[in-house]
Amino acid sequence: xxxxxxxxxxxxxxxxxxxxxxxxxxxxxxxxxxxxxxxxxxxxxxxxxxxxxxxxxxxxxxxxxxxxxxxxxxxxxxxxxxxxxxxxxxxxxxxxxxxxxxxxxxxxx
Amino acid sequence: xxxxxxxxxxxxxxxxxxxxxxxxxxxxxxxxxxxxxxxxxxxxxxxxxxxxxxxxxxxxxxxxxxxxxxxxxxxxxxxxxxxxxxxxxxxxxxxxxxxxxxxxxxxxxxxxxxxxxx
Numbered sequence: 001x002x003x004x005x006x007x008x009x010x011x012x013x014x015x016x017x018x019x020x021x022x023x024x025x026x027x028x029x030x031x032x033x034x035x036x037x038x039x040x041x042x043x044x045x046x047x048x049x050x051x052x053x054x055x056x057x058x059x060x061x062x063x064x065x066x067x068x069x070x071x072x073x074x075x076x077x078x079x080x081x082x083x084x085x086x087x088x089x090x091x092x093x094x095x096x097x098x099x100x101x102x103x104x105x106x107x108x109x
Numbered sequence: 110x111x112x113x114x115x116x117x118x119x120x121x122x123x124x125x126x127x128x129x130x131x132x133x134x135x136x137x138x139x140x141x142x143x144x145x146x147x148x149x150x151x152x153x154x155x156x157x158x159x160x161x162x163x164x165x166x167x168x169x170x171x172x173x174x175x176x177x178x179x180x181x182x183x184x185x186x187x188x189x190x191x192x193x194x195x196x197x198x199x200x201x202x203x204x205x206x207x208x209x210x211x212x213x214x215x216x217x218x219x220x221x222x223x224x225x226x227x
Contacts, residue, residue, distance in 0.1 A: 041221065043204075088153070102152060
């Protein structure tokens with residue numbers, strides 16, 4: 001199977017919280033990342049978490065890491081229309097990023 | 110800070126021709142640059158890693174003679190797709206790293222280049 005797996009699609013109402021989940025196989029990853037990609041654009045680093053942490057909060061973003069289950073999640077509070085994009089989680093092994101296939105988040109009014 | 114640009118943003122070329130894509134770090138020195146390829150609705154696949162002044166390291170399955178990478182300075186890397194074919198049509202994204210943080214690179218991504226080969 002894939003090294004990094006994500007669900008492909010998430011629909012959320014404006015103002016609600018979004019939760020995007022990711023599972024991975026590479027336990028040696030020092031950092032785990034969340035990137036955002038808007039249509040026709042490159043990737044924007046949203047946040048990252050060090051592998052010895054289990055939670056990181058950054059304004060509307062909360063990252064949870066369950067290292068035992070190799071599960072990473074990104075919660076976006078108070079989701080806005082500008083949050084509509086594709087979100088990629090990625091592991092990092094000596095500088096090589098391994099990306100999931102991306103989760104398309106659609107925010108509806 | 111940490112801005113990476115790519116040029117061109119879109120290019121259409123005829124089959125059999127070569128096309129060059131530039132990746133520049135605008136406000137930092139990039140010791141390492143990465144080239145990725147992204148297919149529609151799919152993830153990014155790392156093609157190669159380049160360090161300034163040395164030969165690029167290609168990932169398995171990526172043809173070195175087809176995808177020529179030059180990292181001539183600390184702010185510029187180029188990817189040349191030689192003898193392009195329609196199957197080379199894709200979205201090419203570069204990233205640049207100013208530092209090695211522990212075992213990880215801090216990567217900043219360019220906006221991507223859409224290549225269409227007719």
